[in-house]
Amino acid sequence: MNVRTNFENYARSLDIDPVEAALMDVARAIQITLTMHREAESHYRGLANHVDRPGSPFEDLVDEIYASGSFAIHAPTRSRLKQDQHDVDAVIELSVLPGSDPEWILATLYKAIKGDPGSKYYDYLIEKNSRCVTVTYPDGVTVDLMPVVRLAGTPERVANLFHHKPETGTQYHKEVNPKGFADHFNRQIETSQIFQDRFNARRFLVDGETYETMAKRMASDGSMIKADTQPMPIHVPLDQKSPRVVALQLIKRFRDKRFRKHDDHRGKRKPPSIIMAAIALEAGPVKDNLVDEVISLATRMRRRIQDAESCLRLLEVHNPAHTPDVFTDRWPEQRSDQQLWARDLQILIDRLKTLQRVGFDPAVIQSTFDDLFGEKAGEAALRAYHQARVAQLEHGALVMKPGGEFKPAAPALGAGVGAASGLITPARANTNMGGVVPDDNCW
Template sequence: MGILINLDMAAAIDPLDGILIDIARRAQVPKTKHEEAVEHYVGLCQHVDRKGSPLEGKILECYPSGSFSIGAATYSYVRTMQHDVDVVLEVDYPITTDPQWVLDVLYRAIKGDPGSRYYDYKVERNSRCVTVTYPDGVTVDLMPVARIPGGPERSGVLFHHKADGGEKYTKEVNPKAFTNHFNANIRASDVFASRYRSRRLMADGLLQERAETQFMPDHVPIEEKSPRLVAIQLTKRFRDVQFRNRKGRRPPSVVIAAMALDAGPMSDSLCDEVVAIANFMQKRIREEDEMYRLLEVRNPAHYADVLTDRWPENQYAQRVWRDDLSRLVRSLTTLRAGDFDAQQLMKILQELFGETLAERVVQDHYRVHGTLARHNMLGIGKIGVVKSVLAAPATLGLSLPARANTDMGGSIENPID
């Protein structure tokens, strides 16, 4: 049975936006992995509150936070399909409880005794959470939070303790309020959805025609998300690639998400959205840097919650990220102009989003536009991009091989990819 695809709609998409949506689709966590993440954190929450646990009867609530809670989860390692899950454990302890004691108790509650469920897993006690690493490399960070009596709804304190050096304190937070605020202020776009639904069907259809692996369905199909949310995912992917060989902290995902809310009116162009977020962030950093101050970003739903309390550590750290963002904007501007050859296209995409995604997206883009060419549908949009992509397989020596039988295909080579 043939696949019904609106070729007119697929051809009319800005080619660069098409490339970016393909990158975002491949980088985001699909429905099956999302469901596994739910099983992981539910299982862990039940485990720490099990009969005989040091935290038995002390878990008030357990909920996902971070990227999973706002629909912006991406693979940390694309080739190995690994991702991170952040979980908040609201514990029934006074906010004055010793942070070291709380974190130690949580560690013992998860690790358990020999023979218990997670005893043989890799369980690490960190300065603000306990991390469980599953056999497939997926990690779950459980952060204990105590509610503030009489405080704003869902406000609490996290417990911080560094074993080396003995640094110890509590910090006021409200991750639930941030999630609710973010989700209430990010809207989907019918125009964005209609543009890219045809592209997704075409890409999936071409894969099926070649008997290659079908993509797992997204928890929320990416073209049905807000363009700004997809742009946040792309910015996170860009950040992960830039920081894969660097020491020090990365700009936190929650900081990127919070700042994206203030990046001006939303556009239906994915490229414009990424550029808007990058420009806004680097502008804010430049303003603070000129005053010899560090960037400060607060939870828009709970002012006392400072999201930048550990990054940037110093002016150098924020300048590094500012320069990264400047390079991202320059590179996207170059691609949008269409003044490049196939080798430049591949090189820029590799530098921005990693080798694996770049190669796969160029291959898929070539297939899509090859189909459009066979139907005499080319000539719509920015032709420079289309011509470059059409030339890519031969110019770059890509043989368009069948992929391995996994969600994303490929073998394990570069961890970030």
């Protein structure tokens, strides 16, 4: 196989707008690595074994444990870009009575994890919450362990969760099916070959992947060979994810930054990721471009809130795999909660549309992405942009004009990888962002 020729043909079929490429690089920066994924699974399985150990109050009562939430739908993100911090949600199925007292269940799980002085987790930060017990590891990674009991005579994996909030004195059981939702989501979500190929080409430019390494992932016709499907949860590389999943990750990142940095958000409950994931299944055909996909998904989320607002009611979202499982049972608590998030979404939509209209300007990209996604996301995008530029120069995709500006190299027979490939269009300097006012027509 002529690797260089095959990859040139593959690369030339792509055309990545620089703003699109920059958002791809932000998405790359927030991904969980394979090592982090394996450590996360090791964490929650180690907890299950510890809870089931001899002498534990739940000895021999742990039926199963599995990832839920973002890990189960391949959408986890780093909590901090400069640290390997991330949050893991896991469900631990217990062999106890479904009607057991919620306060007792949560308190006993806490004791089972804490153990006696000198035991494995005794010195860890362990917190008992209203529906789970959270364990914080020394590296900052957290695992939320939610105890449930399967319900007989119901669809597979339907279970009771246990809610107890001592501050309000409320406690109850709730039918849930997190495994059913994850399986449903993963079956329904669409992929995009164009999107996946662009990420592959982007990795070649930014990470300096060699032709030889690329050859191992290419078929004789120049197409990319995909990994075999394995039982969920697995670590899914970014170039095999659906653009909808990546867009969901970016919107979650945007949400976390808004609720961490803005005074009018502090102390308020964030819109849960599970609600956003369920709405993502309603957002219509998947777009090939990541910027378009983020805008489309954010628009769908905002429209769902607008529909509820038009009837003066709260947003309501159910688990499509088990409709009695209401995802919006704790958020929004009041209409102002959903109104705040709708305004946030409009800001995200407007800022991305403005970038699309104005074009690529390094200073604007950095300030916009830092503001939207935080943690020096813009800096990460610019660093990748310059790495890609260097790669394009090395492979003959760009040439430098006498004044120091770059222009695409003229196509030539047998030219290097980037020739006329359009992997990154040269930057168009423009710092006039103009003013954008969020759409507040609903309020």
